[in-house]
Amino acid sequence: MRRLQTADDLTDLLELYVKAERLAPASRPWVLGNMVGGLDGTAAVAGRVGALSTPADARLFRELRTVPDVVLVGAETVRRERYGPVRLDAALEASRLEAGRPVAPPIAVLSGSLDIDWSIPLFADTDAGPRPLIITCASAPEARREEARAVAEVVLAGDDSVDLGSALHQLRERGAEVVLCEGGPTLLGGLAGAGLLDELCLTLTPLMGGDPLPLALTPPGAETSRFTLEHAVVDEDGTLFLRYERDRAR
Ligand SMILES: NC(=O)c1ccc[n+]([C@@H]2O[C@H](COP(=O)([O-])OP(=O)(O)OC[C@H]3O[C@@H](n4cnc5c(N)ncnc54)[C@H](OP(=O)(O)O)[C@@H]3O)[C@@H](O)[C@H]2O)c1
DSSP states (O other): OOBBOSSSSSHHHHHHHTOOOOOOOTTTEEEEEEEEEETTBOBBBBSSGGGGHHHHHHHHHHTTTHHHHEEEEEHHHHHHHHHOOOOOOOOHHHHHTTTTTTTTTTTTEEESSOOOOOOOHHHHHOOOSSOEEEEOOSSHHHHHHHHHHHHHHEEOOSSSSHHHHHHHHHHHHOOSSEEEOOOOOOHHHHHTTTTTOOOEEEEHHHHHHSSSOOOOOOOOOOOOOEEEEEEEEOOOSOOEEEEEEEEETT
């Protein structure tokens, strides 16, 4: 038995996440997921994540974005949350620049249908930020692929659906060593079910009664994988901050 860890303050807590060692496997990037859920495991309230998040979790969401080379998101989350490009505050940008990295990571949207509104801020609000990526498959309508090419780098992985292993391999070939998956549950479950999730940062908010949408939707018959708890820190408001890494020994 172990007691929960304490952090002196929020900065101390965030350091536990940002400073963790993440070594990419040979053929793909290290994949970390970041999710917030209710006590009943719900991933959304009225179709959005906002009601589940707390000020400390929102800060974690922003600061974790300094870590990856690419932020990966499922198309449904992009549609529901009307995603925009990653914008870090000046101090976080400076820490990336100091480390010789681009000022912010690009967002990669994973979609089979490419049924995406190209006028959302992610594609419309591109001044100075990195060009977004669209990861799709051969069955995506050619006309939509053409539209996608006008606003993003298009990566093809798989035939009828996106082959997540191939997608990650191609991100690695483009130089990505760490990928942050911001959900949603379908994408996170796909990654976990394929054994491609290395780490999960999970915030548990003491609230019940959101949508019937679990934090991860793994495909039927997918293999299970075990994780090791790296830290558990509780905030004054009862929010629990958990970081897990996949157990390599199994
Ligand atoms: N609690 C949290 O931390 C958190 C985080 C993120 C999102 N959310 C919430 O989760 C909800 C959305 O999650 P979701 O599970 O419905 O959707 P999602 O995982 O965001 O996106 C699912 C979509 O991604 C594409 N996709 C995923 N895997 C694919 C594959 N292997 N091949 C081809 N396409 C693939 C498909 O796009 P197409 O339909 O375009 O083909 C699919 O419909 C929203 O309510 C959002 O607010 C919560």
